[in-house]
Amino acid sequence: MTTTTVTDHPNPDSVSTKVMETVNGSHQFTIKGYSLAKGMSPGRYIQSDVFSIAGYDWVIYFYPDGKNPEDNSTYVSLFIALASDSSDIRALFELTLMDQSGRGRHKVHSHFDRALEGGPYTLKYKGSMWGYKRFLRRTALESSDYLKDDCLIINCTVGVVRARLEGPKQFGIALPSSDMGQGLKDLLDSEVGCDVAFQVGDETYKAHKLILAAHSPVFRAQFYGPIGNNNVDRIVIEDIEPSIFKAMLSFIYTDVLPHVHEITGSVSATSFTNMMQHLLAAADLYDLGRLKVLCEVFLCEKLNVDNVATTLALAEQHQLVELKTFCLKFVASPGNLRAVMKSEGFKHLNQSCPSMLSELLSTFAAGDKSSTSGLESKKRPVSSVLAIDTHARQLRKRI
Structure with missing residues (x-):
């Protein structure tokens, strides 16, 4: 006896998915003067304009005296036909004779919203048709609300079957990590394009008004608000230590908390906690929400x-x-x-x-x-x- 073992692989090396779907579109065909079309003889039709759905051309054929001579004009016939030089097009169709009374009692023949035993219909070549030779008895049509003021309205919907592949795309190009923060930090450190200077104690820090305004509503109001002053180029900062203001500027440009040694020159946890307390106060003063939360998280974790x-x-x-x-x-x-x-x-x-x-x-x-x-x-x-x-x-x- 040979035993075959099927091993489940929850984490395969690669995956792909084939998605079968339809690309849908519709066309409305109106026939005015229906009574003048009667008597054309069976097999003769009225044709709609050519319309395009899913990249293919289509046309509607309406036979006032029916398509089959043997029916003796008892029925009207209705078909949709492929008008493109294409082959083996698989599609779903819906042909609707519109009720013009406003009660919505349309006569509908549809592939949509129902199970298809044989699958979608296949059109083999240009001129291939789908529809009904006996769509409706002519006497029933002429006594119905489908005909109003000698006018018929036909709606056709086509859904062309398409297959698309979903799966991981293999690229040979490595995606680099974002360096925007470092780029802005380099801009701050180089002082290129700076248009405002802050005097903080004995230290002076230069910065860019637009970058500050983008992160802080307080700076935005100060530089660009109704009572702000965009021409100011020097601001004196009180009640904030130079190292704390420097740390706040660094965060505004990088969105990252600076290392304690960069700011305080110390590596002790006590110094870092003290800096975070002061930085939290500064963040609250300038309405820097993310910085406030980061400081709160740190203080909670280091609480003693x-x-x-x-x-x-x-x-x-x-x-x-x-x-x-x-x-x-x-x-x-x-x-x-x-x-x-x-x-x-x-x-x-x-x-x-x-x-x-x-x-x-x-x-x-x-x-x-x-x-x-x-x-x-x-x-x-x-x-x-x-x-x-x-x-x-x-x-x-x-x-």
Whole structure:
């Protein structure tokens, strides 16, 4: 006995998909003076203008006395024919005699919206036709709402079958990564085309008004707003340290947070956290939303008992609700509260935001009430860590 094993390959080396679809189009053919066409004799027709659908020419034939002589003009015949020098065209068709009463009771013969046992109809050569020799009895037509004011309206829809291949396209050209940020940073560093200078303490930084305005609504209003001044070429910046303003400029041009060593000359985590706190304040001042969120995420991830009080004060001053809630939950943990109260940052919090103390106590009291047993109390530090991680992930989603 021979056994054949079929192995499933969930990750094949290549894939492709053949999509069979129709390219559709329609044409309306109106016959005025129907009664004058009667008596032409069977086999003779009235022809529509040639029309194009899916790159092929088509024509409608209407036989007032029928196509078959043996029917003795009992029926009218209706056909659609290929008028292009083409062969083996596969298509779907729909021939409709329009109800002119407005009730929508059209007489429809259609390939569309139904299963086809033999598939689409194939037209072998120019002149190939599809339609009905006995489309409708002539007496029924002449007593119906299809005929109005001696006029008939025929609508024809053609759907030419096409096959297209979908699959991975193999190129021998490697797509380079975007270097727009680096290009703009080089422009900033070279000072080429700069049209405004910022005096920040003892340092001077040159920049481009258009680039600043594109990223900051505050700069946009300052340079191009109704009360702005586009002619200003020098601005004095107060209350922002030179290194922080430099970091903010770097982000505006690159959309990337600068390395702490580039800005502060230090590699310590404390220096980076301090810079992020000041950078967050600057981002809020100039309405740089993405920079604010990046700073919030960083401060959440690096939160500890030494910096949480100053971060909480910052969140309160700049109305950063998520960062504030995050800090309060961290401080309210019994394992953290005592250590935080001994920190220098807590003294700063007490002086700059005394109202936060009552809010902190309320958060602590709410957390304390939720602990109904010693075992639950022991589990609280774990839940606190999970809450911090959840807040950090929520902030990342906003980036």
